[in-house]
Amino acid sequence: xxxxxxxxxxxxxxxxxxxxxxxxxxxxxxxxxxxxxxxxxxxxxxxxxxxxxxxxxxxxxxxxxxxxxxxxxxxxxxxxxxxxxxxxxxxxxxxxxxxxxxxxxxxxxx
Amino acid sequence: xxxxxxxxxxxxxxxxxxxxxxxxxxxxxxxxxxxxxxxxxxxxxxxxxxxxxxxxxxxxxxxxxxxxxxxxxxxxxxxxxxxxxxxxxxxxxxxxxxxxxxxxxxxxxxxxxx
Numbered sequence: 569x570x571x572x573x574x575x576x577x578x579x580x581x582x583x584x585x586x587x588x589x590x591x592x593x594x595x596x597x598x599x600x601x602x603x604x605x606x607x608x609x610x611x612x613x614x615x616x617x618x619x620x621x622x623x624x625x626x627x628x629x630x631x632x633x634x635x636x637x638x639x640x641x642x643x644x645x646x647x648x649x650x651x652x653x654x655x656x657x658x659x660x661x662x663x664x665x666x667x668x669x670x671x672x673x674x675x676x677x678x
Numbered sequence: 679x680x681x682x683x684x685x686x687x688x689x690x691x692x693x694x695x696x697x698x699x700x701x702x703x704x705x706x707x708x709x710x711x712x713x714x715x716x717x718x719x720x721x722x723x724x725x726x727x728x729x730x731x732x733x734x735x736x737x738x739x740x741x742x743x744x745x746x747x748x749x750x751x752x753x754x755x756x757x758x759x760x761x762x763x764x765x766x767x768x769x770x771x772x773x774x775x776x777x778x779x780x781x782x783x784x785x786x787x788x789x790x791x792x
């Protein structure tokens with residue numbers, strides 16, 4: 569059974585810092601891993617999708633990596649801005665089920 | 679494209695009432711799913727469907743029914759609402775290549791059961 573864990577649950581950093589969010593999963597037979605952003609009271613916005621055959625994906629200041637052997641994915645945010653403040657969730661796809669982590673609540677201090 | 683739409687946005691029910699949460703997508707996606715989101719617990723999969731006429735249970739299916747008569751629509755039914763079903767419900771869809779790919783989410787339905 570796939571389990572997805574995100575640590576820490578909350579993170580606060582000053583503006584301009586580079587930061588890494590972590591996502592761990594238990595089933596290495598993962599088909600893909602997706603990172604989402606969720607603003608308070610809103611739905612989920614897809615940030616990056618990494619297929620199992622890929623090692624990383626990049627979009628602007630965001631870079632996500634996937635290491636199936638260690639059961640880990642990281643989301644790297646460069647030069648953080650106050651507008652990056654949100655909850656970030658990762659979700660792993662195994663067969664027909666997609667399982668979410670509980671998220672990391674990120675706060676960027678001006 | 680409207681993407682994934684959900685109705686209603688807000689709903690208040692009394693214990694024991696029934697209702698249907700609507701979800702529709704116009705992207706011709708085979709895969710659709712329902713999640714509930716509770717504080718501190720992330721999103722939990724309720725039911726999913728890999729195509730019209732095919733549904734299956736997720737992590738927390740008890741108290742919910744689904745059907746998939748068309749590719750576009752995937753309604754979620756609460757037959758007898760309970761306070762434990764107070765939550766925010768999200769519908770999502772994706773195309774598949776044997777497994778679901780990038781998921782697109784609806785705006786959510788905030789349900790309160792008194």
